Amino acid sequence: MPIDTQHLIPATARRGGTDAFKKYIPGLLLCAAATALAITVNAALPAASPLIIAIVLGIVLTNVVRLPAAAGPGITFASKKLLRLGIVFLGLQLVLSDIVSLGVPLLVVIVCIVAGGIFGTILMGRLLKMSPAQVLLIACGFSICGAAAVAGVEGVTDSEEEDVVTAVALVVIFGTLMIFGLPLVASMLGLSPEISGMWAGGSIHEIAQVVAAGGVIGGGALTVAVVVKLARVLMLAPVAAVLSVRQRRSGRVEEGQKRPPIIPLFILGFLAMVLLRSFVDLPGAVIQAGSFTQTALLSAAMFGLGCGVKIRSLMRIGARPFILATASTVLVAGIALAGILLVQP
Template identity: 75%
Template sequence: MSTQTQQEPPTTTRHGTLALKKYAPGLLLCAAAVAVAMIVNSVLAGLSPLIIAIALGIALTNMVRLPATTAPGINLAAKKLLRLGIVFLGLQLVFSDIIALGAPMLAVIVCIVAGGIVGTLLMGRLLKMRRSQVLLIACGFSICGAAAVAGVEGVTDSDEEDVVTAVALVVVFGTLMIPAIPFAGRLLGLGPELSGLWAGGSIHEIAQVVAAGGIIGGGALGVAVVVKLARILLLAPVVAILSVRQRHSGRGKAGEKRPPIVPVFIIGFLAMVALRSTLDLPEVLVQGGGLAQTGLLSAAMFALGCGVKIRNLIGLGARPFILAAASTVLVAGIALAGIGLVHA
């Protein structure tokens, strides 16, 4: 009996083996997609690995039927790895850079996020769309794209279709903004710095902001990224507010698990911001964090892309696209008006 017991693998080992068998196929597929995205990005620097990864996911899932064994790993990447990527995103923020924008510009950034969210929610109500879907679009377009969609999804009742739709719209409309903002800036007679501020204040994904800043040239890229990072920082209070609201609305419902006031990944995100802002971290550590963030978010984007069925998007009708277009114009309009007031 004792010999037989000794030969049995420990419980933790068995569980680890089972988990590996369950998640490995999907995670390996995500890793392969990340490798392809990184290689394409090294050749075409203007294309973000996140955009390439989600395009790969959409193309793959619509061309072939993925094996059922890949589903657990893909789902893990779409949820857990995305949140971990948001944590590492905090290493890219430094409080002093954001504060250096000045109080007037910081007030404009708050107005962009608050006005974008509230305005998009109101437009979504007029279009008679589901509130959960509208909220994801509002936060994704007003704060930081797919990362905001993932953050908000964790504290709301959104379903997978809502998340996938919001991310797909972020990719489509954010990509359209890459050439649109530099062109419109030149048309309006804005210099590189003001165009950079506008790009950072209006474009959805940070990678898309970098691409637009590079097109504008001059000192546009630096200010665009800092403004965008300031918008990203507002993800934490927005998620906390939504979490409190969700807890309040779920009060009294038996057996319902209420979300924490501040989700763990948001705490991790803020901890990384504090770490980067208070310590003189080695450059290799910061670069490593950036690489980890890009890899994790690219894996998550590929996983989310695998949930995008073209026929389902067509079946959504025109309303989500109308809302996405209107939200893009609203956020860009608030940003332009605010920058005009500050730099009048």
């Protein structure tokens, strides 16, 4: 005769597990609705990135209406956990052979872009006497891959929520300006579509923004822009690992708090997806499903991050973050252009 063990589990424990899940539902439903709307708009207007649409929706919504407190836990879950899961699936976009095909000289330039952008931005942040954690988030976001990089390094730094929100907002503002600004400057300089595409991939912050800029440039710029950008994305793994080791060695871990892993779990997942896509002949349906999953997860996360961007709070942060963002954008774009012109015949 089966033994009913349900009565052996305390009722409070059963209720606790259910309640812990239920608190995320309102916010996640809101994120799901925003994601569905962003993907629908993208289907009608392919030039409009669902990630950018989602974060703009979040910014507009949180500044126009007062979101219910019940939505908070789910929105926070999306902006942190779903973002990192989206980064894992982002690895399915990378094929190592495509990146290797860029050639050693251009790959060296990409490493210089990321390293020079990070160290240069940190130096400028010190001169501006800004918070080191905020400066580091801006440096990684502008030098590697936008909001995904901000999320990637946030877990291995002593950053505050306001630092993360500010860095993401600056990525959106300056990366969006570059969608049209970089092609205009490239045209004024008389650069070929291929060189312009490389420059876009080497300097614009988000993948979605690179795709948009590549479309504006035209003439085959889009493909090379995306490959160069994905090579920058791959740099997220070593940068996150270095920062994690730095955090562990610094000893800045509160009592009872776990030390950060040498390589965060989601970064290992990201690398595993890169290797899977590179060495396993995956069916097209699997790649498409992974791409859709990545888009949906990152769109939900972008909406969640957008909900944390309060215009009034952003206006109160002062001019220094905007000055640093401007200088970092110019620095990264300058390194990228100089390096590309140096190695291209």
